Amino acid sequence: MKRWSRRLSLGVLLLAVLVLLFFLPWWELVFSGPDWPGPVVVAGTVVFAVGLVAFPVSMFFGHGPRGSDLAARIGDSTLGVIWVLFAWTVLGELLRLVLAVSGVADPVRSRIVALVVAGLALVLVVWGCTEAMRLPRIKRVEVTVPRLGRGLDGVRVVVLTDTHLGPINRAKWSAKVAAAAGGLGADVLIHAGDVADGPVARRREQAAPLGTVEASLAKVYVTGNHEYFGDAQSWLEHMAELGWEPLHNRHLVLRRGGDELVLAGVDDATAAASKTAGHGANLAQALAGTNPDSPVLLVAHQPKQVAQAVAAGVDLQISGHTHGGQIWPFHYLVKIDQPSVRGLSRHGDRTQLYTSRGTGFWGPPLRIFAPSEITVLTLRSAASA
Incomplete structure (x- = not known):
């Protein structure tokens, strides 16, 4: 009985969020203040109504048991567009206030707000799609690890994470990412999870280029939460076939110049x-x-796993998962669940955490004010700092 009650409560909550996402932009941009001509109101209402119905249906068939890539593309794209519209509709109220104070009356005031919000949303969606589909930027960061020996000073750690190979076939993008990562002279190459959405059989072509990248000391992979939406074990085995050492709650010891570094990995928190x-x-x-x-050096998909890393005296944890928020201002919600959204942070007396914004994207093919990255972490000993 309690289980069904929880499911009902969750269903009501999701329905309320869904209605709010579509209702507010429709109300502000189409129906209320602008006083558009009748045909405009009807056309706008039809568009929002179709989106409201099509979105949950396409998400169910795209990400549910059937796993239709076409349905997923429709649902994910709708989610991205409506989130951008919703966020900027809310911000549009600031413009409405400024216009009201300036003496601009309705319906002119509401029409200006509606056109500005719609125009900004269009620009952001086009730009965000371009950002999502492009080759990620190379982000270079030096990290001082006090206990690191001189022999390992300058070790170059190249990080890929959250590639999310999925409904949109990005085999060519994957090949470009592999080529870019391969040209960075990695000593250690890491994939920190969420390699793909879907089973190995459906994502094999997109994942194949990952097998072409090499590193001089180690090439390792840990699972992310999305692997556990399907068959995580199959992805562990497939990544091993591609030459990635699965750090499935285990470690390797890297040695150079008479010094050693423990490279450990754990399964995702889920x-x-x-x-x-x-x-x-x-x-x-x-x-x-x-x-x-x-x-x-610990690889753990989610930043919040750093609590255990601190307790264990880990020197540096590398994580992904957050995508840097992916679509502004979603990072504010991510902060509720995670101790870090992006970049280098310190936790406790010893432990540092690097959170990558991710190499790919999940769901909506958009990245707005949260660019993707291939990360190059250069480890420095205290003696060289």
Whole structure:
């Protein structure tokens, strides 16, 4: 009974959010103040009504059991457009206030607001789509790891994460990403999870270029939360076939110049709840048998896994998951769930966390004020700082 009650409450909440997302832009841009001619109101109402019905249907068939890529593309694109419209409709109220104070009366005031919001939304959607589909920028960051030995000073860690190969076939994009990453002279190459949305059989072509990238010391992969929407074990095995060492609650010891670095990885924070046999984040297992005096580089998909990293004395954690918010101002919601949205941050006395904005995108093919990245982290010892 409690389970059904929770499901009903969740369903009501989702319905309320869905209606609000479509209702507010329709009310402000089409129906209320602008006093558009009748045909404009009818046409606008039809567009929003069709979107309101088509969105949940396409999301169900696109991301539900059937997994139709066409339906997913429609649903994801609708989500992106309506989110942008909703956010800028809310911000449009500031313009409405300014116009009201300036003495501009309705319907002129509301028409100006509606046209400005619609125009901005159009520009942002076109620009956001271009940003999502482009080759990610290379972001270079130097990180001082005090316990790192001189022999490992200058180790170059190249990070890919959240590639989300999915309903839009991005095999060519994937090849460009692999070529770009391969040209960065990686000592350590990391994929920090959410490699794809969908089973290996459907994403094999898009994932294939990942097998062409090399690193001098290690090339490792951990699962993200999206792997647990399907068959995470199959992705672990496939990434291993592509030459990526799965850090499935385990570690490697990297040695250079007489010094060593522990490179550990754990499953995503959602792994245990997924009930996937043999999966569940276990940092103690990942670090079992390591030298306590050696610095530890941990790969964990979600930034919030840093709490366990701090307790274990990890020196640096590398994560993704947040996409930097992906579509402004969604990062404010991400901050509620995660301790970091992007960039380098410190947690506790020893632990640093680098959160990548991600290499690809999930869902809406948009990135607005949250550019994608391929990250190059150069590790420095305290002696060289």
